[in-house]
Amino acid sequence: MLQQTQVAAVVPYYNRWLRRFPTIRSLARATESDVLHAWQGLGYYARARNLHRCSKLIDEKFGGIFPSDPNELKSLPGIGRYTANAIAAFAFDQPLPLVEANTGRVLARLFNVRDPIDSSSGRRKLWESSAKLVCSKPARDFQNAMMDLGSLICIVRNPRCQICPVRKFCRVRDPASLPRKRKRAAIVPLIESHRLCTIGDALLLEQCYQRWRGMWILPRLELDGLKPSSLSPRPIHTSVFPFTNHRVTLRVYRQRAHHVDPRVQRWFRKEELNAIPIPSPHRRAINAFFTSKRAAESHRKRSLE
Ligand code: SF4
Numbered sequence: 001m002l003q004q005t006q007v008a009a010v011v012p013y014y015n016r017w018l019r020r021f022p023t024i025r026s027l028a029r030a031t032e033s034d035v036l037h038a039w040q041g042l043g044y045y046a047r048a049r050n051l052h053r054c055s056k057l058i059d060e061k062f063g064g065i066f067p068s069d070p071n072e073l074k075s076l077p078g079i080g081r082y083t084a085n086a087i088a089a090f091a092f093d094q095p096l097p098l099v100e101a102n103t104g105r106v107l108a109r110l111f112n113v114r115d116p117i118d119s120s121s122g123r124r125k126l127w128e129s130s131a132k133l134v135c136s137k138p139a140r141d142f143q144n145a146m147m148d149l150g151s152l153i154c155i156v157r158n159p160r161c162q163i164c165p166v167r168k169f170c171r172v173r174d175p176a177s178l179p180r181k182r183k184r185a186a187i188v189p190l191i192e193s194h195r196l197c198t199i200g201d202a203l204l205l206e207q208c209y210q211r212w213r214g215m216w217i218l219p220r221l222e223l224d225g226l227k228p229s230s231l232s233p234r235p236i237h238t239s240v241f242p243f244t245n246h247r248v249t250l251r252v253y254r255q256r257a258h259h260v261d262p263r264v265q266r267w268f269r270k271e272e273l274n275a276i277p278i279p280s281p282h283r284r285a286i287n288a289f290f291t292s293k294r295a296a297e298s299h300r301k302r303s304l305e
Contacts, residue, residue: 050078
């Protein structure tokens, strides 16, 4: 959960997740829809799918016991060198190198690594530096201390070198200039149009097979070839959200349900929507629609009284 996501945002999800899936076996036996539902709002859904596949493998191959060997950990879906070493260090107290955002910054400065830290040479140097430093007693305290050093002392801007406990070992002369990073890919704007169709309080949704595979989204809308009369002239909802290096503008149009594809589309009653996985940008659009519908209905009632 913590990959690409801040701790404060993760805590409520983590607690809810553990209440819903208290054991590896309970996660392994859940449906993918349940897992995606518990994850919705955190984004990067590949992590949830990997965690689900991972729990099934641990259940089948390791008898439900989480492996502690980093090589066995790396054989599990979604677990690379960093996650394997982090699990082995924090859960099993093994002295293994670790490089993440905070420790990467500390290591780049301590060892004066001038290569971009997201280049292969920069990454290699950071991992080698971490391997030189790591100590075995107790390994998890060492890694916690490195992370704390990065988040409290060796901070991104204005590092507090005057009070730094490792100052005399530090090789960098101009700490604020490190770490270096490669130029980021340009942000690509993208417009996505979807339709919102209702019958009474039932809403038409479509199962997604691409970005949010397995989740339910508002049906995609191909604007080309549509009769102008079948579509509201303006979107009823517009929002913007980031996705990898894209800036996606979501536009939702009110439309009559003249065509339903039963292979991928389904009607859901309003009360059912909370129990199915829907990605946040689409859930926000749906909630905004029902809120304004409710407000319009109560306004109409009041004006009739
Ligand atoms: S001396 Fe400064 S640059 Fe070096 S590790 Fe400490 S805070 Fe970071």
